[in-house]
Amino acid sequence: MANESFPEIREAVRRLSARFPGPYWRALDRERAYPTEFVAALTEAGFLSVLIPEEYGGSGLGLAAGAAVLEEIHRSGGNGAGCHAQMYTMGVVLRHGSPEQKQVYLPKIAAGELRLQAFGVTEPDAGTDTTRITTFARREGDTYVVNGRKLWISRAEHSDLMVLLCRTTPRDQAAKPSDGMSVLLVDMREAVGKGLTITPVRTMLNHATTELAFDDLAVPAANLIGAKGQGFRYILDGMNAERILIAAECIGDAKFFIDRASAYARERQVFGRPIGQNQGVQFPIARAYVQMTAAQHMVDHAAALFEAGEPCGTEANMAKLAASEASWYAADMCLQTHGGFGFAEEFDIERKFRETRLYQVAPISTNLILSHVATHVLDLPKSF
Ligand SMILES: Cc1cc2nc3c(=O)[nH]c(=O)nc-3n(C[C@H](O)[C@H](O)[C@H](O)COP(=O)(O)OP(=O)(O)OC[C@H]3O[C@@H](n4cnc5c(N)ncnc54)[C@H](O)[C@@H]3O)c2cc1C
Secondary structure, X not given: OOOOOOXXXXXXXXXXXXXXXXXXXXXXHHHOOOOHHHHHHHHHOOHHXXXXXXXXXXXXXXXXXXXXXXXXHHHOOOXXXXXXXXXXXXXXXXXXXXXXXXXXXXXXXHHOOOOEXXXXXXXXXXXXXXXXXXXXXXXXXXXXXXXXXXXXXXXXXXXXXXXXXXXXXXXXXXXXXXXXXXXXXXXXXXXXXXXEXXXXXXXXXXXXXXXXXXXXXXXXXXHEEOXXXXXXXXXXXXXXXXXXXXXXXXXXXXXXHHHHHHHHHHHOEEOOEXXXXXXXXXXXXXXXXXXXHHHHHHHHHHHHHHHOOOOOHHHHHHHHHHHHHHHHHHHHHHHHHOHHHHHOHHHOHHHHHHHHHHHHOOOOOHHHHHHHHHHHHOOOOOOO
16 A cells, blocks of 8 residues: 555565465464464564664664554464564663663563563453552562462463563552552563463463463562552553554554455456445445544554654554554454355454454453543543
8 A cells, every 4th residue: 555654664574474374373373372483583584673772782663663564464464462562562671671671681682582572460350440450569678579460461471571560559558549559570481380370361362361370479679670669650651652553453454354355355256246346345345444544644643653752642542442443344344245255264354353353452442542532632521
């Protein structure tokens, strides 16, 4: 499509993705297996370190470059969920880590020697109300002793490090509910079996997500990122990047569905003519294109604000909402355009349909975005 940013990066990602076609993803999906070879290829090509500054061994590019990488993976029929967090989870170390922490971790993350792609925030009893998390890190000498539970922590089994948000002051003793939470960098290689238990959760899509149980896990106090008690603020910073990048994945999904539906509607003959000649078939495809294009402008705008260091919470949220709705509309349209064949595994439509549905719930659900816009932009009264 015309005027796309980073044409060289896009072309290179398309070439790489072509080595991992539908049958590769389908086989993994059936087994709920991790895309090890795909992640290794992306790592080797340097696409997962585009956001790390050059002084630490990355490409030093802005968020829009990362968005282009993820969009192309999704447009090609693949899925970035196995590794997208390797791109942005390091942001919390980059923005809030000490100079020593940056020197120790960032070059190895950039080289792919360390995988930092687990991000532990959500808990079963807190849901979206993050201030209600209860996983607690108690200071004992040079260590924090962590107890609690996390749910939906993706890629925990495929990460060397995890950014963990936990309470260091109980909610009712903190000055505000959002105070008293801290970020610890947990070395999974040392933690598993010594206070950390990881249990995979099988879901409707292949996502390597898990439940974590912490039972007196000892984490060195040196692994605290930034100031104690300020963790919620650090995590929020990173969430804007995450939302914009996930929105780019939705744009890639929408393009995949539009490409597939257009091609099929041009070729499939019913009643002696291509089904795409019927306006009842072509209008939904055109509508999906309009919605995707509008959402793409919002994603580009949010990425530009993020790169300029401007506040972009509202724009990141709106981009994610618009893009996830565009991809879901396109998914439904594409399935309908394919008739019965849309349900056949070998077309990859039903797999992508399941995959793209996630984005209306994670990493933040649509209602919570609408609530943000209603109260922060439109000055409507808060409901909670
Ligand atoms: C496959 C998968 C992978 C994930 N990976 C990670 C990960 O790696 N790390 C991590 O920390 N988390 C992860 N998550 C968690 C994800 O961020 C949450 O599922 C998401 O934020 C929604 O929270 P919840 O599931 O607790 O829903 P809840 O907060 O329980 O909400 C349930 C529903 O109620 C609605 N709702 C709640 N309160 C209100 C309100 N006041 N007004 C209107 N509607 C409301 C919500 O919009 C939602 O639709 C993942 C989730 C999934 C499914």
